[in-house]
Amino acid sequence: MFHSDYSPAKAFYCCLLLALAFFSTGGSQGAKEENERQLRQQASKFFKPLPETMATAEYPTPPERVSLGKQLFFEPRLSADGMISCATCHRPALYGTDALPRSIGVEHRPNPRNAPTVLNAALQNWQHWRGDRANVEDQASKSVLGHGSFGNPNGETVLAKLRALGYAPAFQRAFPETDEPLTLENLGKAIGAYERTLVSPSPFDNYLQGNSGALSLQAKEGLRLFMETGCASCHNGTGIGGHGLRKFGVRENYWQATGSQVIDEGRYSVTQNQADKYVFKVPSLRHVTMTPPYFHDGSVATLPEAIQVMARVQLGKTFNPQQVAAIAAFLESLKGEIPTNFAQAPVLPPKAFNTLP
Amino acid sequence: MFHSDYSPAKAFYCCLLLALAFFSTGGSQGAKEENERQLRQQASKFFKPLPETMATAEYPTPPERVSLGKQLFFEPRLSADGMISCATCHRPALYGTDALPRSIGVEHRPNPRNAPTVLNAALQNWQHWRGDRANVEDQASKSVLGHGSFGNPNGETVLAKLRALGYAPAFQRAFPETDEPLTLENLGKAIGAYERTLVSPSPFDNYLQGNSGALSLQAKEGLRLFMETGCASCHNGTGIGGHGLRKFGVRENYWQATGSQVIDEGRYSVTQNQADKYVFKVPSLRHVTMTPPYFHDGSVATLPEAIQVMARVQLGKTFNPQQVAAIAAFLESLKGEIPTNFAQAPVLPPKAFNTLP
Numbered sequence: 026m027f028h029s030d031y032s033p034a035k036a037f038y039c040c041l042l043l044a045l046a047f048f049s050t051g052g053s054q055g056a057k058e059e060n061e062r063q064l065r066q067q068a069s070k071f072f073k074p075l076p077e078t079m080a081t082a083e084y085p086t087p088p089e090r091v092s093l094g095k096q097l098f099f100e101p102r103l104s105a106d107g108m109i110s111c112a113t114c115h116r117p118a119l120y121g122t123d124a125l126p127r128s129i130g131v132e133h134r135p136n137p138r139n140a141p142t143v144l145n146a147a148l149q150n151w152q153h154w155r156g157d158r159a160n161v162e163d164q165a166s167k168s169v170l171g172h173g174s175f176g177n178p179n180g181e182t183v184l185a186k187l188r189a190l191g192y193a194p195a196f197q198r199a200f201p202e203t204d205e206p207l208t209l210e211n212l213g214k215a216i217g218a219y220e221r222t223l224v225s226p227s228p229f230d231n232y233l234q235g236n237s238g239a240l241s242l243q244a245k246e247g248l249r250l251f252m253e254t255g256c257a258s259c260h261n262g263t264g265i266g267g268h269g270l271r272k273f274g275v276r277e278n279y280w281q282a283t284g285s286q287v288i289d290e291g292r293y294s295v296t297q298n299q300a301d302k303y304v305f306k307v308p309s310l311r312h313v314t315m316t317p318p319y320f321h322d323g324s325v326a327t328l329p330e331a332i333q334v335m336a337r338v339q340l341g342k343t344f345n346p347q348q349v350a351a352i353a354a355f356l357e358s359l360k361g362e363i364p365t366n367f368a369q370a371p372v373l374p375p376k377a378f379n380t381l382p
Numbered sequence: 383m384f385h386s387d388y389s390p391a392k393a394f395y396c397c398l399l400l401a402l403a404f405f406s407t408g409g410s411q412g413a414k415e416e417n418e419r420q421l422r423q424q425a426s427k428f429f430k431p432l433p434e435t436m437a438t439a440e441y442p443t444p445p446e447r448v449s450l451g452k453q454l455f456f457e458p459r460l461s462a463d464g465m466i467s468c469a470t471c472h473r474p475a476l477y478g479t480d481a482l483p484r485s486i487g488v489e490h491r492p493n494p495r496n497a498p499t500v501l502n503a504a505l506q507n508w509q510h511w512r513g514d515r516a517n518v519e520d521q522a523s524k525s526v527l528g529h530g531s532f533g534n535p536n537g538e539t540v541l542a543k544l545r546a547l548g549y550a551p552a553f554q555r556a557f558p559e560t561d562e563p564l565t566l567e568n569l570g571k572a573i574g575a576y577e578r579t580l581v582s583p584s585p586f587d588n589y590l591q592g593n594s595g596a597l598s599l600q601a602k603e604g605l606r607l608f609m610e611t612g613c614a615s616c617h618n619g620t621g622i623g624g625h626g627l628r629k630f631g632v633r634e635n636y637w638q639a640t641g642s643q644v645i646d647e648g649r650y651s652v653t654q655n656q657a658d659k660y661v662f663k664v665p666s667l668r669h670v671t672m673t674p675p676y677f678h679d680g681s682v683a684t685l686p687e688a689i690q691v692m693a694r695v696q697l698g699k700t701f702n703p704q705q706v707a708a709i710a711a712f713l714e715s716l717k718g719e720i721p722t723n724f725a726q727a728p729v730l731p732p733k734a735f736n737t738l739p
Binding site: 132 | 453456457458459463464465470473474475476477480481482483486489490671672673674675680683720725726727728729730732733734735
């Protein structure tokens with residue numbers, strides 16, 4: 026009555042089907058988990074999550090130094106025309122970039138290359154596209170003297186402005202151990218200390234720390250492609266790039282793929298070494314979805330196009346649209362929040378030069 | 383034993399002295415309170431505390447509009463060179479000013495006058511030094527076309543950039559009632575809506591609301607002087623200025639007192655009316671201690687000097703150093719905090735023009 030059509034044979038087949046269904050699901054679940062485990066294991070060989078701070082023994086981040094460095098980062102009055110601060114090319118609202126192909130500096134002077142983000146920049150082994158700045162401190166202290174950046178004729182001009190704006194006591198607090206704290210080197214160290222606090226972890230860091238759900242299936246597919254096709258052989262480590270210098274245009278000339286208007290010889294123009302021709306810093310890809318345009322000359326405006334160019338000129342490959350979308354989804358997982366200490370403007374000293382000094 | 387030298391006479395004199403001391407203190411306390419009361423009463427005739435919002439029926443501040451306006455305020459890609467945003471001349475770190483005598487705009491073009499703060503600016507009856515902008519909305523929508531500010535040749539160029547940067551849906555959300563929300567007028571309304579949220583109350587507002595302890599004794603002396611000597615006859619109302627247009631140089635030519643390099647005829651250059659010669663907007667003095675240099679041409683770098691110039695050319699008076707210091711202390715009480723919504727940068731759309739359109 027209850028099972029009017031009950032029969033032992035039917036019951037047997039029923040159980041068999043259920044068992045098969047159970048084991049096949051369990052088996053596929055198991056295989057899926059194994060794939061996931063392998064993917065994360067492979068990823069952990071290429072990449073590392075962000076540290077909490079980028080301070081080092083040589084470049085510490087005491088709060089007085091960070092606070093001064095933050096003011097100096099946002100300070101336009103140090104530039105020759107009173108207009109340009111670090112935050113002009115590295116705007117908080119644009120994830121530490123300026124969205125220009127190539128930056129524009131003091132008195133509207135064109136700069137030769139694209140401004141990379143300052144977020145997590147202190148992780149890099151090299152600063153600037155040609156790797157000609159040792160670290161963020163070196164970059165900052167040289168920028169204030171750059172003709173196209175801040176345009177100061179010499180260090181004494183910068184120090185005179187710092188004194189006139191009332192920064193001397195803040196330098197004293199930031200460098201209490203030195204007799205003469207107001208120096209260009211310490212300006213670099215203060216701005217560097219501030220930049221070393223600009224760490225911005227992303228869903229991918231969360232993934233690397235063990236949260237498999239932090240990435241979408243598409244992003245995981247992109248991650249797999251990113252590692253298998255060779256992208257990760259340069260874009261790796263904590264910065265997903267930023268650690269090495271490589272030739273741009275391994276398989277064909279980059280300017281033919283990018284439409285670059287000027288052929289930039291890269292690090293060769295610094296070293297005059299033939300092996301450095303067209304060699305540039307491998308950029309960090311953290312926040313890359315937020316920082317168009319791309320490449321050293323900002324010649325490519327969109328990420329899908331940049332992915333295709335890289336596949337073509339570096340790997341000799343062509344990705345299909347699904348592969349491009351998957352890699353873009355992985356790159357999206359490298360986007361974190363803008364750190365509060367970057368988004369939030371400091372208060373600068375209320376001083377004015379009635380004529381520019 | 384207990385009072386070995388007790389005598390009724392001594393006790394009487396002792397009580398008398400105590401009583402005198404009590405009443406004299408009480409009397410002076412009473413007089414002081416009466417003075418305080420009169421000062422605040424007089425102040426409340428000249429000045430009003432800031433409202434919580436500067437929204438009006440005509441210019442409301444719905445959150446979608448404010449949010450869009452904030453992005454547009456910080457958006458450099460609308461300018462002809464991709465460098466200039468509202469926040470270039472109105473920097474959060476400098477209390478909404480640029481600390482330059484006269485602003486520098488797109489392609490390093492010089493502007494004729496000093497940039498006033500945007501904080502509380504929507505309170506003013508006039509915008510711009512010559513009063514030739516009706517309100518913050520009018521100012522914003524005309525600035526994007528100004529040759530020396532954003533440098534766009536026409537409105538269509540601006541609208542094309544807004545579309546290319548992906549702002550169309552945000553305009554739709556900010557102006558849901560209109561069929562064609564992406565207009566230059568609505569750009570002005572959105573930026574204006576954002577600016578109408580930038581209210582920054584100060585200790586003086588607290589004082590006007592009844593907290594006598596919000597001002598120091600010196601600031602109160604400055605307030606008294608400010609009202610008695612005539613400063614408050616122009617610098618009054620909610621903005622402590624910003625409500626009227628007046629001749630700069632009532633008692634003598636301003637350029638002789640300020641050392642101005644150029645004689646600016648002020649509103650006359652707008653109206654061609656002789657009565658408007660050397661007439662400028664009376665600036666709001668809120669945050670004035672944080673926004674040097676001073677006057678329409680930024681010709682004076684320090685506040686004490688600016689106070690002396692005003693006394694001399696407007697009132698035919700000379701203040702002694704104590705009076706200048708007292709007035710400066712009162713003006714310091716007009717300084718509030720930078721609103722969080724101003725200090726905190728927005729996130730802008732991640733789009734780039736690979737060549738400027």
